[in-house]
Amino acid sequence: MLAVTGTLPTDPSRWSYELKWDGLRIVAGIDVAGIDVAGIDVAGIDVAGAQSAAAVRLVSRNGRDVSVSFPEVVQALTDWGRRTATSAVLDGEIVATGPAGTPDFGLLQERMHVADPARAATLARRIPLTYLVFDVLQLGGVDLCRTPYDDRRDVLDGLGLAGGVQVPPRFAGSAQAALDFTREHGLEGVIAKRRDASYRPGVRSDAWVKTRHLQTQDVVVGGWTAGTGGRSTDFGALLVGVPDGDLLRYVGAVGTGWTDAALRATTATLAGLATPSAPFRELPAAVARSGHWVRPVLRGEVSFSGWTRDGRLRHPVWRGFRPDL
Template sequence: MSRFLFREVKPMLASVADEPFDDEDFLFEPKWDGARMFIHKQGERLEAFTRSGRRVTDKFPELKEAVSAIRAKEAVLDCEGICLNDGRAAFDDIAYRLRLGDPRRIAAAVRSHPAAWIAFDVLETTEEHLREPLLVRKDILRESILSSERLAACAFMPGLGTALYAWTKERRMEGIVAKRRQSVYRPDVVSADWIKVKHPIEIDVIILGYQTVPVFALVIGLHFRTVRFKPVGLVESGLGEEQREAFLDIARSLLTNKEGPTQWLRPELCCRIEYRDRSDRHELGRTTFIGFLPDKRADECAWTY
């Protein structure tokens, strides 16, 4: 009896590195900016689940086209659901698709924000494959899928992580994932055998406030379509002592209320940062300060869709 078919699966997760590398013991894949999903198939039945176990099949009528692309009678595939925008995966578009519930809006979104799936691993066919090496699972995956407009096996490059990292940067992709050739699939584990290396992204943000404990940090925000001055994270690294002192001197005239560790300011100052992580709620992580923007207006600091 299958352990995973049409059941919740906890994905294997990658650890993090800042710089790409070359290593013949690893395969390197492009990192797609989408939503992690599992596609389950048995006969003509096909279901899709998010990484949290939520069934989302009805949100994606396109999945009906993916059934014929899976040659295996039974399969559980680890995939990235994506929506392409100007030739590259756009996270906000797949997130929009996942929010929809009304059948009429879903039908319209199939035309305006069509979805596809990139499969990068296989957990089961008619037998379980978790304990088999990654290279073996890649062969099984390739044999199990007939690539189509809706579903395709993820391409990979043996050994050459730096070249693939440069290639993905040119195409404004999210980064790369390095995977040890002999790695087994370990559900619900952050593994050193899988390593994601993301491209840093620069963005101009509003300084909403600051904290001094446990360390000094800027509280940053952005404007979105439905909300203004939304806090999106903290910036702790990259700010030198002289810059910090100059900022605090200017901030004295902008103080408003204080809540817990955060001293809020009138939102009049802007700065440029880079980030490497972004949550589903647009919370920015692994941030680094680049510089203050004295000529930038807060109204100009908005999330780009």
């Protein structure tokens, strides 16, 4: 279930307020021997795991099994399943906490796309993560999707999740107080959830309304420009667009927001996606002359200060690749 973007509803008797987390959306399936988590359709994602004691599967929003990348989350959920002898399907976000004590998506990105268990274990020690669970869709083989939000939250609060898997509290107060709190603490925003709403797998529903403090935009990478100076061995900027039929509509060049390690890794990834023709519908002449083109398969997110009159991003900053889009 996905939220719509809009103005937060202000009636706390009908709406509950949660912090919006800057992380990776994950549905977790926990199988306990004799209880199967299959039979629930979460955005078309099969969350059924192997039929063994407390088998755990982590699935991203686009249906990819990412269990190997996050071994500490798998272990924490496995321990919970063994301790409670209960199967479950949970929905939440995996987040990394930066030096400022707030979620850091750039840090989280270093943990993504890791297919080697040994490397994933090493990264888990260096960059610890937390799985913040905000919904329970199935428990003990019982489908809870038709259960009202308030009742699902009561069930979730009683599960006893701890350690690297936590249930973040709902915000006690008004919508404006939630907005003020998240702004003051450098958090991404607030999401309001209608108290009587069911969970609708795969649906973007106005029963969930989100508001962000930063303007962000999902983009597709269609090319890059060469770097200069200290970045002469890496790309200078990514050329990005948004889908427009079979091609992309160009929205700008993004040249900031990477660590040195991310620059090197992204440069290597771009080299493997080279294509002779631009995937954009139209391009400014200067960009057309200087661009190097890639197959439009990489999706990411940028923050920006606004749009120009000709539909370009103002002051875009790269926030990270989004394998969940």
